[in-house]
Each structure stands twice: as structure tokens, then as C-alpha cells.
Amino acid sequence: MKVLVAVKRVIDYNVKVRVKSDNTDVDLTNVKMAINPFCEIAVEEAVRLKEQGVASEIVVVSMGPKACQEQIRTALALGADRGIQVETEDKLDSLAVAKLLKAVYDEEKPDLVILGKQAIDSDNNQTGQMFAALTGLPQGTFASEVKVADGKVSVTREIDGGLQTVALNLPAVVTTDLRLNEPRYASLPNIMKAKRKPLDVKTPADLGVEVASSVTLLKVEAPAERSAGIKVGSVDELVEKLKNEAKVI
Amino acid sequence: MSILVLAEHDNASLNAATLAVVSAAKAIGGDVDVLVAGEGCGAVAEQAAQVDGVSKVLVADNAAYGHQLAENLSLLITELGKGYSHILAAASTTGKNVLPRVAALLDVDQISDIIAVESADTFKRPIYAGNAIATVQSSAPVKVITVRGTAFDKAAETGGSASVEQVGAAHDAGTSAFVGEELAKSDRPELAAAGIVVSGGRGMGNGENFEILYSLADKLGAAVGASRAAVDAGFVPNDMQVGQTGKIVAPELYVAVGISGAIQHLAGMKESKIIVAINKDEEAPIFQVADYGLVADLFEAVPELTGKV
Numbered sequence: 001m002k003v004l005v006a007v008k009r010v011i012d013y014n015v016k017v018r019v020k021s022d023n024t025d026v027d028l029t030n031v032k033m034a035i036n037p038f039c040e041i042a043v044e045e046a047v048r049l050k051e052q053g054v055a056s057e058i059v060v061v062s063m064g065p066k067a068c069q070e071q072i073r074t075a076l077a078l079g080a081d082r083g084i085q086v087e088t089e090d091k092l093d094s095l096a097v098a099k100l101l102k103a104v105y106d107e108e109k110p111d112l113v114i115l116g117k118q119a120i121d122s123d124n125n126q127t128g129q130m131f132a133a134l135t136g137l138p139q140g141t142f143a144s145e146v147k148v149a150d151g152k153v154s155v156t157r158e159i160d161g162g163l164q165t166v167a168l169n170l171p172a173v174v175t176t177d178l179r180l181n182e183p184r185y186a187s188l189p190n191i192m193k194a195k196r197k198p199l200d201v202k203t204p205a206d207l208g209v210e211v212a213s214s215v216t217l218l219k220v221e222a223p224a225e226r227s228a229g230i231k232v233g234s235v236d237e238l239v240e241k242l243k244n245e246a247k248v249i
Numbered sequence: 250m251s252i253l254v255l256a257e258h259d260n261a262s263l264n265a266a267t268l269a270v271v272s273a274a275k276a277i278g279g280d281v282d283v284l285v286a287g288e289g290c291g292a293v294a295e296q297a298a299q300v301d302g303v304s305k306v307l308v309a310d311n312a313a314y315g316h317q318l319a320e321n322l323s324l325l326i327t328e329l330g331k332g333y334s335h336i337l338a339a340a341s342t343t344g345k346n347v348l349p350r351v352a353a354l355l356d357v358d359q360i361s362d363i364i365a366v367e368s369a370d371t372f373k374r375p376i377y378a379g380n381a382i383a384t385v386q387s388s389a390p391v392k393v394i395t396v397r398g399t400a401f402d403k404a405a406e407t408g409g410s411a412s413v414e415q416v417g418a419a420h421d422a423g424t425s426a427f428v429g430e431e432l433a434k435s436d437r438p439e440l441a442a443a444g445i446v447v448s449g450g451r452g453m454g455n456g457e458n459f460e461i462l463y464s465l466a467d468k469l470g471a472a473v474g475a476s477r478a479a480v481d482a483g484f485v486p487n488d489m490q491v492g493q494t495g496k497i498v499a500p501e502l503y504v505a506v507g508i509s510g511a512i513q514h515l516a517g518m519k520e521s522k523i524i525v526a527i528n529k530d531e532e533a534p535i536f537q538v539a540d541y542g543l544v545a546d547l548f549e550a551v552p553e554l555t556g557k558v
Contacts, residue, residue: 095356154428215386235543
């Protein structure tokens with residue numbers, strides 16, 4: 001079966017972002033970018049499905065400026081077979097990405113679509129669900145285990161309070177949670193090989209999708225700073241402070 | 250304006266997260282209706298009708314909604330939601346699972362995890378793991394929003410007298426089925442709602458060592474949480490994880506034990522009123538957000554603390 005994986009280029013998760021002084025957005029100039037950690041897990045899961053003989057082809061797709069080809073190449077180096085970039089300079093909201101992804105889905109007709117559960121920049125946690133809604137496919141969100149058998153996919157989901165398992169008819173959409181797997185590193189020979197794998201570039205216009213958004217970003221601020229605390233010298237002092245100063249116990 | 254709130258429940262009782270969503274709805278203004286969808290959920294509807302500020306409770310009692318499967322529930326909410334100006338749910342795993350699906354079916358953008366209501370169309374929400382706060386304005390005809398429970402006071406559980414109305418619509422997409430669930434059992438308060446949270450990190454060393462945190466938590470009537478490092482190392486189950494990718498907590502007192510304080514973790518707890526850090530590394534970033542820091546070996550400090558509170 002064919003697996004479609006969506007990946008996003010985001011700020012590296014180790015970088016502490018800075019808000020621009022004019023409060024229009026965060027400052028991303030000269031900041032290290034990387035593949036979103038949840039997307040990496042999605043790629044890894046697809047590659048494992050291929051290694052198990054369940055998947056036959058892995059197509060990886062990313063939407064954004066030309067630079068996101070870097071993240072597609074990373075995914076190709078990890079084991080994906082070919083890439084599709086939907087090139088746009090516009091800032092895309094989740095619904096726009098879901099619509100673009102639907103257009104790619106309609107062309108590619110994969111049996112399983114895997115996304116990360118959320119991107120660590122916008123922290124939206126929407127795209128997978130929206131894409132599933134637009135295509136009418138069932139969804140297995142926040143997956144910590146995925147098993148494909150007999151035309152169905154069984155997904156164990158991380159829910160508040162524990163785990164839930166659902167069975168979805170294929171084709172289906174899965175979004176990955178952290179514990180689904182541990183992504184591998186790309187080896188140097190695979191990075192070289194990835195450069196020769198096919199990468200198609202399309203535009204939203206080719207796909208017939210409008211990427212307008214109904215949400216306007218008015219302002220971005222730094223969160224309120226916590227006032228500096230103190231270091232206490234002993235457990236006794238800590239207990240005394242918590243009882244008498246903070247009055248929380 | 251009229252607002253539809255999706256009730257979060259387990260078919261037996263209403264989850265406290267819903268009360269915070271009702272408060273957010275009241276801050277937007279207008280009639281607040283609560284939708285209770287489930288199977289055998291009559292008791293939940295009765296509870297929801299008592300909540301202060303609720304005008305009407307809609308009950309959809311059907312096997313199709315028994316496990317809150319997104320495929321079925323989103324069809325129901327989309328049908329009911331067309332008459333509302335806002336559709337709200339808690340930013341819980343249920344709300345996050347279902348609401349974006351509703352938004353896409355209504356062809357509108359969604360606003361996730363709001364922490365403040367500026368006006369009926371303008372909201373604040375954290376981005377980049379809480380390292381920036383965005384103010385966003387929506388021009389969508391129906392505003393679909395998830396609400397961060399810890400950012401809003403809970404509406405009073407009594408004082409309301411909403412009417413209860415049955416809605417007949419049974420939507421079964423037939424594409425998904427519930428197989429089973431495995432819930433972690435705990436006598437301690439629920440993490441997201443606890444007044445005090447004691448959390449352990451990689452510094453705990455192993456799962457057995459969490460016993461000393463459980464003793465402290467029981468003495469304080471606290472819930473026990475963990476950092477991603479502790480969960481990934483297999484010390485404790487993942488539903489205990491506090492952070493950007495786990496639960497967001499904002500208790501009166503948060504005690505971080507053996508936790509370095511990575512950005513990912515801070516995103517889940519830095520709204521706590523008082524933060525205490527116990528760590529033997531005095532350079533640990535957690536000390537930058539802690540109100541009280543104790544540089545000490547946790548295996549000595551925690552039992553001593555348990556003995557003295």
C-alpha cells in the first residue's frame with residue numbers, strides 16, 4: 001500500500017524564540033530550522049511499515065517556501081521514496097494546508113496518510129483532523145501504536161487518563177504522538193542517495209486551492225516574565241516559606 | 250450571539266474542564282448552550298443543567314456517541330453548530346480530536362487553546378511552546394475554538410437551571426470503531442485539576458524512586474506529574490506527562506523534583522502560582538522560573554520535606 005506523509009519545516013525545537021520588537025511576530029531570521037519532531041516520527045512510522053512489507057511506497061509532502069525542500073530531502077534520506085513540494089510564500093493556516101493536502105491525496109490516492117499531531121511553532125494540533133474531515137476519512141489521532149491488518153488500521157491513542165484503541169477502515173489518517181517510535185538518523189550515504197530521489201514542485205494554483213485565512217494575527221508578545229525567585233538553604237527554610245510566605249500548604 | 254459548548258464527560262459525570270469552557274463562553278457573551286453527547290449520559294445532562302450560566306442543555310444519547318469518536322461526533326456538532334456564532338470545547342484530547350474536524354466541515358479556521366478572550370472575535374493563545382503569546386482575530390462566520398482549562402476560572406457547578414432538550418440526530422459515519430481502552434487508575438486528584446502538583450524528572454533515576462514523590466503527594470493531597478524525560482525513560486505512564494505535548498497544569502503549588510526545566514516542560518507548568526524546584530544542579534534552567542529553589546540531593550530532601558509538611 002501507498003503511504004503519504006506530511007512534514008513541516010519549523011524552528012529547531014532547541015532554539016528559544018524571540019519576539020520581534022515591533023510585536024508583529026517572532027523573529028525567524030538566521031534561526032536554525034528543522035523538520036518538526038512529530039513529523040519525523042510520522043516519517044519513521046511510514047519507513048517501518050515499509051520495512052515490515054506493509055507499505056510499498058512512501059510519498060512525502062511539504063507546503064511552504066522553497067527552503068522546505070530541505071526537510072523533504074531529510075525525509076527522503078530517512079527512507080521515503082519521493083517528494084512533493086507545494087510551493088507558496090503565503091503563511092498557511094491549518095485549514096489551507098488540509099485543503100492542499102486533500103488535493104495531493106486526490107492525485108496520489110494513498111491508503112494511509114500520516115502526520116504529526118502538532119507543529120511546535122503554531123501548536124495548533126488541527127491539520128490531520130481537518131484533512132480527515134475534508135476527505136471523509138476516519139482519523140487515529142495522537143497515535144502511540146499503529147497496526148495494519150485486513151483492510152483496517154488499529155490505532156492506540158494517547159488520551160487524557162490513559163490509552164484508547166480504535167479500528168479504522170482504510171484509507172485512514174493517523175497523527176503521531178511522541179511515543180509512537182524513536183526516529184532514526186539519516187546516514188551519509190542515504191543523504192547522498194536522497195539527492196537523486198524525485199521531488200515534484202507544485203503550486204496551490206496547480207492544485208486549484210485557495211489559501212486564504214479568516215484568522216488575522218494582530219500581535220505577538222513575549223509571555224509575562226516570572227519575578228525572580230530565591231534559593232533556600234534547607235528543607236526547613238523551604239517549609240517555612242511555603243507555609244508563611246506563600247501560604248500554599 | 251449564541252455559543253455551543255461541547256461537554257466533556259465519561260457518560261457518568263461532567264469533567265471539570267467543561268466548567269472552565271463555560272466561563273470562557275460567558276466572557277464572550279451571549280446564550281451558552283451545552284451539548285452532552287454520549288451513551289446513557291442522562292446524569293451528565295442533569296449536572297450540566299445545574300451549571301451557572303448555562304441556558305440550555307442539548308442531549309444526544311446514542312450508541313454512536315458512546316466513546317466520543319470524532320467521525321460521528323463531528324457530524325452531530327456540525328449539524329447543530331450551524332445556528333451558533335461560536336463552538337467551544339476544552340483543549341483536552343477529546344476537544345482537540347473532534348473540534349478541528351468540525352471546523353473543516355464548516356469550512357472555517359479553528360483557534361486552538363485560547364488563554365484569554367479579548368472580545369467576541371479576538372483571542373489570545375500561546376505559540377512556540379508558550380514562548381510567545383499571539384493575539385488573533387477571526388472573521389469566520391462560526392468561530393470554532395478550544396479553550397485552555399487552566400486559564401479560566403471554573404463556572405459554579407450549581408445555581409443554574411437550564412432546560413434539557415433531547416436531540417434525535419444519530420450520525421454514524423461507519424468508518425471507525427472503538428476497540429478498547431486502558432485507563433490509569435489513581436486515587437490522587439486529577440493532574441489537570443489538582444491544587445498541588447509534585448512532578449519528577451530524569452533525576453528520579455527509576456520508576457521505584459517515584460514512591461518518595463507519591464508519599465509527599467499523599468501528604469499534600471497533590472497529584473503526581475512527570476517530565477517527558479521521565480516518561481520516555483519508562484519511569485511512569487505517559488498520561489502523567491506535563492508539558493507542551495502532555496498536560497498543561499496551573500496549580501497553586503508546583504514542586505519540580507529532579508527536572509532540569511526544558512522549554513517543552515516549562516510550557517506545561519509555568520502558569521503555576523508558586524513553583525518550587527529541588528535539583529542538585531544549581532545551573533538547571535528550572536531555577537530561573539522557580540519561586541523557591543533548593544539545591545540538594547532529592548533523595549535526601551524529598552523524604553525530609555515529606556516529614557516536615
